[in-house]
Amino acid sequence: xxxxxxxxxxxxxxxxxxxxxxxxxxxxxxxxxxxxxxxxxxxxxxxxxxxxxxxxxxxxxxxxxxxxxxxxxxxxxxxxxxxxxxxxxxxxxxxxxxxxxxxxxxxxxxxxxxxxxxxxxxxxxxxxxxxxxxxxxxxxxxxxxxxxxxxxxxxxxxxxxxxxxxxxxxxxxxxxxxxxxxxxxxxxxxxxxxxxxxxxxxxxxxxxx
Amino acid sequence: xxxxxxxxxxxxxxxxxxxxxxxxxxxxxxxxxxxxxxxxxxxxxxxxxxxxxxxxxxxxxxxxxxxxxxxxxxxxxxxxxxxxxxxxxxxxxxxxxxxxxxxxxxxxxxxxxxxxxxxxxxxxxxxxxxxxxxxxxxxxxxxxxxxxxxxxxxxxxxxxxxxxxxxxxxxxxxxxxxxxxxxxxxxxxxxxxxxxxxxxxxxxxxxxx
Amino acid sequence: xxxxxxxxxxxxxxxxxxxxxxxxxxxxxxxxxxxxxxxxxxxxxxxxxxxxxxxxxxxxxxxxxxxxxxxxxxxxxxxxxxxxxxxxxxxxxxxxxxxxxxxxxxxxxxxxxxxxxxxxxxxxxxxxxxxxxxxxxxxxxxxxxxxxxxxxxxxxxxxxxxxxxxxxxxxxxxxxxxxxxxxxxxxxxxxxxxxxxxxxxxxxxxxxx
Amino acid sequence: xxxxxxxxxxxxxxxxxxxxxxxxxxxxxxxxxxxxxxxxxxxxxxxxxxxxxxxxxxxxxxxxxxxxxxxxxxxxxxxxxxxxxxxxxxxxxxxxxxxxxxxxxxxxxxxxxxxxxxxxxxxxxxxxxxxxxxxxxxxxxxxxxxxxxxxxxxxxxxxxxxxxxxxxxxxxxxxxxxxxxxxxxxxxxxxxxxxxxxxxxxxxxxxxx
DNA sequence: GATGAATGAGAGTTCATTCAT
DNA sequence: TATGAATGAACTCTCATTCAT
Numbered sequence: 001x002x003x004x005x006x007x008x009x010x011x012x013x014x015x016x017x018x019x020x021x022x023x024x025x026x027x028x029x030x031x032x033x034x035x036x037x038x039x040x041x042x043x044x045x046x047x048x049x050x051x052x053x054x055x056x057x058x059x060x061x062x063x064x065x066x067x068x069x070x071x072x073x074x075x076x077x078x079x080x081x082x083x084x085x086x087x088x089x090x091x092x093x094x095x096x097x098x099x100x101x102x103x104x105x106x107x108x109x110x111x112x113x114x115x116x117x118x119x120x121x122x123x124x125x126x127x128x129x130x131x132x133x134x135x136x137x138x139x140x141x142x143x144x145x146x147x148x149x150x151x152x153x154x155x156x157x158x159x160x161x162x163x164x165x166x167x168x169x170x171x172x173x174x175x176x177x178x179x180x181x182x183x184x185x186x187x188x189x190x191x192x193x194x195x196x197x198x199x200x201x202x203x204x205x206x207x208x209x
Numbered sequence: 210x211x212x213x214x215x216x217x218x219x220x221x222x223x224x225x226x227x228x229x230x231x232x233x234x235x236x237x238x239x240x241x242x243x244x245x246x247x248x249x250x251x252x253x254x255x256x257x258x259x260x261x262x263x264x265x266x267x268x269x270x271x272x273x274x275x276x277x278x279x280x281x282x283x284x285x286x287x288x289x290x291x292x293x294x295x296x297x298x299x300x301x302x303x304x305x306x307x308x309x310x311x312x313x314x315x316x317x318x319x320x321x322x323x324x325x326x327x328x329x330x331x332x333x334x335x336x337x338x339x340x341x342x343x344x345x346x347x348x349x350x351x352x353x354x355x356x357x358x359x360x361x362x363x364x365x366x367x368x369x370x371x372x373x374x375x376x377x378x379x380x381x382x383x384x385x386x387x388x389x390x391x392x393x394x395x396x397x398x399x400x401x402x403x404x405x406x407x408x409x410x411x412x413x414x415x416x417x418x
Numbered sequence: 419x420x421x422x423x424x425x426x427x428x429x430x431x432x433x434x435x436x437x438x439x440x441x442x443x444x445x446x447x448x449x450x451x452x453x454x455x456x457x458x459x460x461x462x463x464x465x466x467x468x469x470x471x472x473x474x475x476x477x478x479x480x481x482x483x484x485x486x487x488x489x490x491x492x493x494x495x496x497x498x499x500x501x502x503x504x505x506x507x508x509x510x511x512x513x514x515x516x517x518x519x520x521x522x523x524x525x526x527x528x529x530x531x532x533x534x535x536x537x538x539x540x541x542x543x544x545x546x547x548x549x550x551x552x553x554x555x556x557x558x559x560x561x562x563x564x565x566x567x568x569x570x571x572x573x574x575x576x577x578x579x580x581x582x583x584x585x586x587x588x589x590x591x592x593x594x595x596x597x598x599x600x601x602x603x604x605x606x607x608x609x610x611x612x613x614x615x616x617x618x619x620x621x622x623x624x625x626x627x
Numbered sequence: 628x629x630x631x632x633x634x635x636x637x638x639x640x641x642x643x644x645x646x647x648x649x650x651x652x653x654x655x656x657x658x659x660x661x662x663x664x665x666x667x668x669x670x671x672x673x674x675x676x677x678x679x680x681x682x683x684x685x686x687x688x689x690x691x692x693x694x695x696x697x698x699x700x701x702x703x704x705x706x707x708x709x710x711x712x713x714x715x716x717x718x719x720x721x722x723x724x725x726x727x728x729x730x731x732x733x734x735x736x737x738x739x740x741x742x743x744x745x746x747x748x749x750x751x752x753x754x755x756x757x758x759x760x761x762x763x764x765x766x767x768x769x770x771x772x773x774x775x776x777x778x779x780x781x782x783x784x785x786x787x788x789x790x791x792x793x794x795x796x797x798x799x800x801x802x803x804x805x806x807x808x809x810x811x812x813x814x815x816x817x818x819x820x821x822x823x824x825x826x827x828x829x830x831x832x833x834x835x836x
Numbered sequence: 837g838a839t840g841a842a843t844g845a846g847a848g849t850t851c852a853t854t855c856a857t
Numbered sequence: 858t859a860t861g862a863a864t865g866a867a868c869t870c871t872c873a874t875t876c877a878t
Contacts, residue, residue, distance in 0.1 A: 008858065030326060032241030036852060046860045057852065091415060113326060117239045156377065156395035163376020164369040171368040185415055186365040192413040194403025204401050206300060206394050217841060245869065255843045260870065448744055450659030454873060464839045475873065509833060531744060535657045574795065574813035581794020582787040589786040603833055604783040608821045610831040615820025622819050624718055624812050635862060663848060673864045
């Protein structure tokens with residue numbers, strides 16, 4: 001498994017090997033259950049080297065979160081053309097998102113499950129990423145319904161959408177036979193139909209308590 | 210913090226105290242990071258007593274999951290009157306859900322985050338609970354829009370809904386001035402319009418790749 | 419298993435029940451691996467009662483050793499008629515010994531294996547019992563060969579015989595299909611032939627080193 | 628006591644130190660009463676190192692049994708010259724045996740007492756060793772008295788011999804002025820005459836019960 | 837005479853982390 | 858650059874023992 005044991009590699013390469021191993025172990029077992037021994041072994045190096053390059057378990061995990069977050073953001077950005085109409089942008093973004101998470105399930109697990117479980121220090125990076133997504137979706141909604149009453153309603157919708165997407169990604173990764181395209185289609189239908197209904201004014205009014 | 214240190218209590222009472230403490234610790238730190246020492250201390254008893262009553266960390270966690278799942282289901286059921294019209298039932302259910310999860314964040318964390326992270330045995334309990342919720346919602350929509358074709362993509366929708374709900378719950382809990390009522394309203398509108406639209410066949414067609 | 423749970427029994431009876439249970443558990447699992455919980459449960463009483471009557475694990479074990487030692491000594495004494503010739507006395511004694519140890523394997527295990535493993539305090543009782551056996555055998559040898567050179571040689575032979583008997587008893591208890599009579603016959607043949615040879619002067623002289 | 632605390636030793640050396648300590652503690656206290664803490668302390672290392680090299684208490688004990696069994700066998704083999712006459716071979720073997728067990732009482736305790744107390748896996752190793760001894764002795768006798776019928780009751784004789792040997796070893800160790808040489812002489816006379824007698828058919832007939 | 841409730845102390849085991857080379 | 862050797866601290870779990878009734 002792991003990589004072929006080659007000695008004397010440049011630091012940058014070794015570091016990436018360690019991060020690869022760490023993401024896999026952290027993603028599959030969770031922060032606490034992951035052991036530095038296993039990570040070092042999977043990376044094909046000795047434990048002291050891991051400490052030499054990455055200082056501690058916490059920093060190693062942090063580096064994983066940062067790397068995976070950046071990769072995911074880059075993938076989604078690359079999938080979107082801001083010149084296209086909003087529904088098309090949403091679709092492209094969802095497709096890019098589900099495709100990337102499907103291709104990097106351990107990375108997504110680190111971001112979605114593990115980073116949030118383990119304390120605010122790690123959550124910050126993920127929260128920033130998430131905020132960017134919410135802003136993006138909010139803008140799309142606003143563009144699609146220029147006259148909509150903005151503010152808390154739209155923010156709530158965006159939150160709901162992003163949360164639904166996150167949950168679906170984890171589900172698609174662990175359920176055999178579900179493709180990124182299907183996950184994107186499910187959410188797109190759900191969201192667009194819902195938004196459409198809302199924008200046409202079909203609001204449901206709660207009863208006065 | 211904890212409870213007042215009272216000695217010699219009947220077993221049933223002590224057991225609930227232990228479960229209270231365990232839910233809090235498991236919910237906030239996760240299964241692996243939770244230590245039996247801390248749980249016992251928070252419960253105000255010695256560690257051996259926890260083992261005497263609940264046998265092992267695994268069984269303790271399992272008991273927590275079961276108790277919290279039952280409490281959540283009971284809360285939602287209690288909020289619903291089957292004699293009312295479907296939309297009203299959905300609203301009442303959502304309100305009960307958001308209220309209960311807001312009142313018991315640790316319990317919700319145990320169910321939503323921790324139980325899924327920790328192995329299929331626990332995930333099954335939660336999955337069953339969610340499936341019940343999806344069936345319930347689907348039935349309501351079908352009653353409201355008779356003749357529509359239900360049953361497609363149910364699992365995916367469930368994931369999306371729960372993800373949206375969790376996201377909204379977190380949003381409501383952390384955004385000042387947002388109540389369980391408002392979170393319920395947002396999701397109600399989203400779900401009611403979106404599901405209704407889906408059942409009526411209003412689909413968004415993805416572009417040919 | 420155990421005894422039928424009857425309440426309010428006189429102390430002497432309860433105590434014997436406890437000793438029965440303790441001998442069984444100690445004999446089969448050893449002193450350290452035996453737990454007071456298991457002993458109390460097998461005796462059909464609560465743990466505090468065991469402590470009320472027998473004070474501690476050590477004293478309980480000690481009581482077991484004493485009781486079993488006395489029973490074994492009594493059984494062997496009862497089997498011997500001092501008026502008979504020495505070889506017949508040895509045979510009867512061996513037969514009584516092997517019969518008793520076969521009928522009370524747990525008791526013999528307590529005496530032979532466990533008591534010696536666990537420190538000098540318990541060994542004393544067993545050592546006394548053993549010494550008595552050695553004296554008895556020594557006397558028999560002396561009677562059988564009136565002119566034999568007594569002293570260390572005879573003492574060594576008696577030691578060897580008693581040790582062989584102890585070892586054979588444990589072996590007969592754990593090997594299916596070996597009866598007390600067969601064990602006695604094996605040892606009797608070995609010992610008597612050996613002694614006979616010795617007494618006839620067939621001594622083997624070690625080479626001068 | 629223990630060894631001088633020297634740091635950074637090669638693995639093989641440290642492992643032997645650990646086994647030395649383990650044999651001493653296991654031999655004197657028994658498997659259950661021996662604690663890994665005490666073994667580690669006596670070996671002059673920390674507990675994790677013991678686990679790193681020997682994995683578990685069970686495996687550590689197993690390693691002790693193996694090592695001591697091999698050492699004893701080697702000592703006895705080294706004492707015997709197959710070119711010499713059979714009685715001389717038996718004498719040399721017994722002398723080597725008593726000398727080795729006297730020099731390594733803890734190792735002998737591990738083999739004789741502890742290994743049999745603790746489960747069949749370990750008993751097997753010891754049983755095999757004893758069987759080898761019995762075969763060896765039987766062959767010597769057969770060579771000395773050709774034409775005799777061997778092979779009957781071999782297991783019982785082995786038990787009796789080992790029991791006698793153990794008893795004599797303890798006697799020699801605790802009785803002032805008794806040497807390994809004298810213990811060997813006693814058993815030699817006993818065994819040589821007894822076995823010889825048996826093979827020649829001199830049986831003692833028990834009375835008809 | 838008898839027990840349900842409770843615990844201090846210690847067991848085996850694992851882990852993140854560091855030294856010395 | 859890289860590692861074999863080593864450990865302090867913490868974990869889950871068990872046990873002999875006692876109190877209050």
